[in-house]
Amino acid sequence: MRRKSLLFLLSAFLLTAVVHDEALAQKDKYRNKANDPVAQLGYEKKLRWADGLFKSGSYYNAYDYYQQLLQEQPRNPYLVYQAAECAWFMRDYIPASKYYGYAYSLSSTLYPEAIYKEALMLKMQGSYEQAITRFQKFITDNPKTFKKLKKRAQREIDGCKMAMNSVNNPIPANVKNLGANVNTAYTELSPYPLGDTALLFATMKSNNIVEVGKEKRSDYVSRFMVSHKFKRYEERDTFQWPLPFLDGRFNDDKYHVGNGCFSPGGDRFYFTKCLENEKNEMTCRIFCSTFEKEKWGNPVLLGEGINDDGSSSTQPYIAKVGKKEVLFFSSNRVLQSRGGYDIWYSVYDPRQKTYRRPQNAGKQINTEGNEASPYYDNRVNKLYFASDGWVTMGGFDIYSANGGPSRYTNLTNLGYPINTSADELYYIHDPMGKPDAYVVSNRPGSIALKNPTCCDDIWRIQYEPKIYAMGKVLDQKSQKPVAQTVVKMVDEAGNIKTYNSENGEFQFLTARGHNYVLTADKQNYTSTRATVSTEGIKRQDPDDTVFVTIYVDSVFIDKDFLLKNILYDYDKATLRPEAAASLEELTTLMKDNPSLDVRIFSYTDSKGTEAYNKNLSQQRAESVVNYLVRNGIERSRLSAQGMGKDNPVAPNKTESGKDNPDGRQLNRRTTFRILTDVPTRRTIYDSSKPGTIGEQEKNLELGEGVEDTEPADSDSKFGNPGSRVN
Incomplete structure (x- = not known):
């Protein structure tokens, strides 16, 4: 079966299984190996036959016979390398990378370029991290030789990095x-x-x-x-x-x-x-x-x-x-x-x-x-x-x-x-x-x-239509832009994109059919959230821009904040239905600000003994912690402390000494305190991602720009063996 460069593509190895005579048609004529006379030949004759097929361009047949020969001599570096070459010509990248890597391990002196070709085949199958490692080893293992090819290897490494970034930031x-x-x-x-x-x-x-x-x-x-x-x-x-x-x-x-x-x-x-x-x-x-x-x-x-x-x-x-x-x-x-x-x-x-x-x-x-x-x-x-x-x-x-x-x-x-x-x-x-x-x-x-x-x-x-989420990060009190902020955009599946805002402005390119949550991350600040939905947008719709504002506020360490409506019935630690709204706000605060650690404080009224009230208030605080954990907050970021009847916010009794139900209800409460703002848990800006509004738009729409990038050097010995143009 002879492969012919039929469709004239520069890169594309056209797989035309075209054969020119009965000798090259041998493999198709004898589909059962037991009836194939070449399969019955001795090692030397079969090797000459396989090499002849390879030289004539019949890579598929040659590949089969090299594999038969490898069953007899599995550690023969020549056979392994020839199998790799056939797989490359067939554009079968996975076995090609495997055979090139094996040939290099068997004889790096005889086939020093095999590791470069292995890396190239890993790149062609999208295994970019592995390809980078092998390209780097090729450069390291050849300090004084392959000058042009090492320069090309570095170019291929740059391509792998560009590809990984582009896959993470696809155009619409x-x-x-x-x-x-x-x-x-x-x-x-x-x-x-x-x-x-x-x-x-x-x-x-x-x-x-x-x-x-x-x-x-x-x-x-x-x-x-x-x-x-x-x-x-x-x-x-x-x-x-x-x-x-x-x-x-x-x-x-x-x-x-x-x-x-x-x-x-x-x-x-x-x-x-x-x-x-x-x-x-x-x-x-x-x-x-x-x-x-x-x-x-x-x-x-x-x-x-x-x-x-x-x-x-x-x-x-x-x-x-x-x-x-x-x-x-x-x-x-x-x-x-x-x-x-x-x-x-x-x-x-x-x-x-x-x-x-x-x-x-x-x-x-x-x-x-x-x-x-x-x-x-x-x-x-x-x-x-x-x-x-x-x-x-x-x-x-x-x-x-x-x-x-x-x-x-x-x-x-x-x-x-x-x-x-x-x-x-x-x-x-x-x-x-x-x-x-x-x-x-x-x-x-x-x-x-x-x-x-x-x-x-x-x-x-x-x-797809280009739907931008554009906006500003503003200080809650001063209403002024907050510079040096990392803005995060997360979709419903948890996929995250970041934008390094130098001046408080940001812009994201969104995809159709999603719901996004946008927050800001800056040391010593907490963030509100903005939402953007693209679910109702159709492919035929025109480009559009949604403008949003994210507000941030200073973090107050060791200051207590009252959770409104987190109240309890007498002698109970069960959360009441009206607590849901405040608990959701706290959950959102914790999710949008992952660097914060919080302690929950709960209280009782003055009825009961000191020990009983301490235990009851501890149960109340833990009920809030358990709610937060069930809703996705890491327990390691939370702690609970029962305060008993300490620090009442209202009188438990009236001035005449009678019971004060309203005051007792206010005392059965919960507060929270921000204990720490851990810098290592804040979003760290990835410098490989776009950083300014103009650059972000260009990179997300078109992939990585390469203006003023020098072209790769070619090395005819190791260039693409399938290069044909028609």
Whole structure:
């Protein structure tokens, strides 16, 4: 089974189980190992067979035979490393990390880079803490070698930290797989929305293993398909079974076809044709078809330097940038390249119908790694593209940059959940209405032929309305802002976000369908709470801002506070129903101010002996403590003390010596005292989270900004082995 880079994704290892002859089809022909003649070979012959399969690109078959050989020699570092390499090429990150780690433990001298690759595979599966540890060990274990790769390892560590922060602060968006009508077990690519009713994309449209020789070539080349949305479904963006795209003569029985887009006027259609050579290397060319005389003309190979001899040109996207039509594309040409695949552009002259000489998009966009799938949205004047050379959450991430076509600013990683630990490419917005989007990814949840992350699907990005909770922290007495305060926002599930307010102002980005409680935390202050509800908000609703105020007051240590209506019947310690409101207020105070320790004092009237009243009042104080504990307050923060008949607040008897029931009732009371304000239990601001209003908004909406971040260095020996563009 030979894996072919069919769908031309820079990162995406397209899992096409395509085989070129009976020798490479061996594994499929003999599915029962007992009937497989290769399985019966001796060690040396089977090893040569496995190595031959590996060199030819048949990684799945090679992987199976390396595992058979490992049963004979389980501690052979070469076999372990080769199994790891196969798993990496198959984008099966979990066994890849396991085998790389084992190879390093068996022979770190022979395979010193294995620990770097292990860390990379841990990162690609989202195990960021483990990946950081292994990247750091790679740096430590190689003090004098692998200079470029160590710099890249540090870049990967930065990416892990960015990813963890982004996952904890996701942008308001849902990302959903388009489903089995559109996606298959093979790779889908280049989604292109046709208005709001249909989606053009490229696919092989197969869920079964394809063997060359048993099927016609036209059965396994990729081709354009179009899928229309169901009109009457409650859930939008539900797509029908796709049909061949027959607008023009674009699909070809010989070539892999994809990456389609229309010119701004709709009269030209750009796309790519790709063909693999004997070494399974894909070369792509950009074609253009013009609509004339009520039909599409024959596709014409673009000249004028757009298609460069000896390299691939792919993923065209043409858009208006200012008053000019600009054709963006990705190419691995060498001259003026920054390394790998770069984003290039050419200005189109509609009068002369010619293209200017292509120019590199520059160092603000391109790195020594790979950049791919450019898309320009002239509504916001931004270029979107995929890159594995900047700081990323996994493999390829989607980035945006303002400006164009040659100068760019504000390079930004779009953040989670658009980007994940897997590969993301082909980001594109809807052409009208709310700017939802599409992206291609091999994240878990994709329809897979072999392993959960083998293959790329098209995913739908549905942006949520941006609902901000904005406000101030004010001093209860002076009504002035309180600076240097940590504001906390907690949802109904207990998830917490913090904001370091330098001047008393704060802003949070909330999610739809939640109830939030906001409090402030500052040494020697207690906080009230504010609430924000987003439960009634719909996805189609516009952005909104809710303004709230949080009041704080000075903490009074060792001062008694009366709990109103915490009164008791004669000779009883049971809490009365009217006590609930005051007890809830105390519970809220304790929850919103976790640094406080409190002592509960309870009293009796003067009837009864000293010893009896001490015991009864102790029971009353403990009844309050038990109530607080039942409602979520740690017992360690509470203490109870019965005061008996001490310190009456009203006369137990009248001046004439008669019993005074009203006074006795007031004396049967409860108070509380703040004993300590423990600094270590206050919320400590996490400096990795956003800290000012402007920065918070940018980071939460778009993930971590990376403007002015240098690109990662590439090392061709250890670069992504699955890098292909088409």
